[in-house]
Amino acid sequence: MKGRKELLVGSVVLLAILTAVFGTFWLQGRRFGSTETEVHVLMRDVGQLSVGNTVTFRGVSIGRVGDITVEDSGVAVRIQLLLDGDWILDDDAVVVLAPASMFGDWQAEIVTRSRFPQYDYSEVPPDVELVEGVRVLGGYVLPDLSRLTAVADEVAQNVASLTDRFDQAFGQETADQITRAITNMEEFTATLRRLADEQSVQFLGIADDVQSATSEIASVLATARGSLERIDALLASGDLDSILVNTKIITAELSGVSGDISAASQSLSGTLTLADSTFLSLNRITTRLENGEGSLGRLISDTLLASRVERLVEELNLLMEDLRANPQKYVRLSIF
Amino acid sequence: MNGFVLTPVEYVGRWSINRVRSLGKAGYLTTGALRALRNVEIWGPRLLTQMVSVGVASVPIAVFIAVFTGIVLALQASYTLTGAVPMYLVGSMVGKSMITELGPVLTGLALAGRVGASTAAEVGTMRVTEQIDALETLAYDPLAYLVVPRVLAGVLMFPVVIVLASAVGVLTGWAASLTLLDMSSAEFVRGLRLFFVPFDVQFAVIKSLSFGLIVTSVGCFYGFHAKGGAGGVGVAATRAVVVSSVLILVLDAFWAVVLL
Numbered sequence: 005m006k007g008r009k010e011l012l013v014g015s016v017v018l019l020a021i022l023t024a025v026f027g028t029f030w031l032q033g034r035r036f037g038s039t040e041t042e043v044h045v046l047m048r049d050v051g052q053l054s055v056g057n058t059v060t061f062r063g064v065s066i067g068r069v070g071d072i073t074v075e076d077s078g079v080a081v082r083i084q085l086l087l088d089g090d091w092i093l094d095d096d097a098v099v100v101l102a103p104a105s106m107f108g109d110w111q112a113e114i115v116t117r118s119r120f121p122q123y124d125y126s127e128v129p130p131d132v133e134l135v136e137g138v139r140v141l142g143g144y145v146l147p148d149l150s151r152l153t154a155v156a157d158e159v160a161q162n163v164a165s166l167t168d169r170f171d172q173a174f175g176q177e178t179a180d181q182i183t184r185a186i187t188n189m190e191e192f193t194a195t196l197r198r199l200a201d202e203q204s205v206q207f208l209g210i211a212d213d214v215q216s217a218t219s220e221i222a223s224v225l226a227t228a229r230g231s232l233e234r235i236d237a238l239l240a241s242g243d244l245d246s247i248l249v250n251t252k253i254i255t256a257e258l259s260g261v262s263g264d265i266s267a268a269s270q271s272l273s274g275t276l277t278l279a280d281s282t283f284l285s286l287n288r289i290t291t292r293l294e295n296g297e298g299s300l301g302r303l304i305s306d307t308l309l310a311s312r313v314e315r316l317v318e319e320l321n322l323l324m325e326d327l328r329a330n331p332q333k334y335v336r337l338s339i340f
Numbered sequence: 341m342n343g344f345v346l347t348p349v350e351y352v353g354r355w356s357i358n359r360v361r362s363l364g365k366a367g368y369l370t371t372g373a374l375r376a377l378r379n380v381e382i383w384g385p386r387l388l389t390q391m392v393s394v395g396v397a398s399v400p401i402a403v404f405i406a407v408f409t410g411i412v413l414a415l416q417a418s419y420t421l422t423g424a425v426p427m428y429l430v431g432s433m434v435g436k437s438m439i440t441e442l443g444p445v446l447t448g449l450a451l452a453g454r455v456g457a458s459t460a461a462e463v464g465t466m467r468v469t470e471q472i473d474a475l476e477t478l479a480y481d482p483l484a485y486l487v488v489p490r491v492l493a494g495v496l497m498f499p500v501v502i503v504l505a506s507a508v509g510v511l512t513g514w515a516a517s518l519t520l521l522d523m524s525s526a527e528f529v530r531g532l533r534l535f536f537v538p539f540d541v542q543f544a545v546i547k548s549l550s551f552g553l554i555v556t557s558v559g560c561f562y563g564f565h566a567k568g569g570a571g572g573v574g575v576a577a578t579r580a581v582v583v584s585s586v587l588i589l590v591l592d593a594f595w596a597v598v599l600l
Contacts (some may be wrong), residue, residue, distance in 0.1 A: 052536065
């Protein structure tokens, strides 16, 4: 009887213990007898992720969140992911934490950075504490529904405020003002149209002028083109080279002439100085002559003397004529 | 002032004195029971019998309650959630409710009626028939003989019964979801696992331990202090059930505040 009671109690107790233990493991999603890959994730925060949440890869559940602890430094949170089976993750693998549905359950999704490059992933610091055989990933937390709801609420409030202001602003008076504004706008448009017509006529004239100017410019350009072509031909023929050579020679000659001129100028300067002194002497002589000084002065100023000289000259002329006519009269030439 | 009519002040005074006296008796009983734990040779042989009486014999009624609780929970959750949220949340509601709340509390209340009443009645009968006095006369510690094995059995077996009842409740809720709600097993299991954390089970076990302690202690207390004849035993049993039930609800709230 006692043995039966013990068996009964033992069976019930064991059954309850097994139910509690295996039920807990099963509800946690653990698979008995299979290997697990442990991966750690360092994040700035984890949103509403909790222990036991699902880990997904390409949308498939491959594990669960084993543990969430704040790092000793307090600047990061370490998440332990327990993946069912052996997993080798890509080098650029990261973890995105996001709501799994609209009802508060979250999930950790293993992705590559290239899939969501716009996210500001938290990086793994180089001095992070590593566990042997456990890879540490960075990640990103998507805003949860409450944050989005808060933003949407703020937007809704802004829209409501805007609507209220619009209602207040858009009264009957505003409508009348808008009507008047529209009427004014119509008048303004008609005026603008007239002005545009006038301007278009003027514009046509301007366009003609521009056209003629363009034609002239074209002809000038044609002439210029011809000139350029001739210059080009000239350049091509080599005449310009000879001209330049000649010009060079002429320039050298001119340079020599300039030197001669310069020397001549210097000589002329001396000559002028000499002439100046000559003129001064001549001036003195003239003055003395006018004053009747000297023989010549007396000759000039003394009329009697002049007439005597004149008569002397005449007599000399007669003498010379007589000498030419009768040389033996004056000159006797004998050898012996 | 005659003895039949009390003024309000006298009534309050008498009530207060009785409460304090009851607290004193409870303290005396608790102290005596703790002291009686030394007498293993007295309560040890009776522990197994009490575990069968308190635990194993309570499993059927607990499972019976859990079966219908699980079914009703699934149907209620479906009725509440239809058209608003995904049906897999039925699994979440059934699992969370059965493991953390309804399993322990409903089973505790059921066991308060069954175990609390039987304990108070047994001990009360021994009291009014002076069997406890006889034990004392024989130098037998009545606390070690009557109270300790019952309280220990309650503390040990309540969690066992409640774990089994909760598991059965979840299973019947699952079955009801498959058969009555046109849900798939994958949906139900997804919801069941969605918000489950191991602490849920720990929370249920902690509550179960306290419920077992309270139900058996209260039953022993009222039985130990039963007066009169069969009527006194009945009053003791009734009070034991009522007070146990109230204390279960109070403890439930207490643990929710403290642990959640």
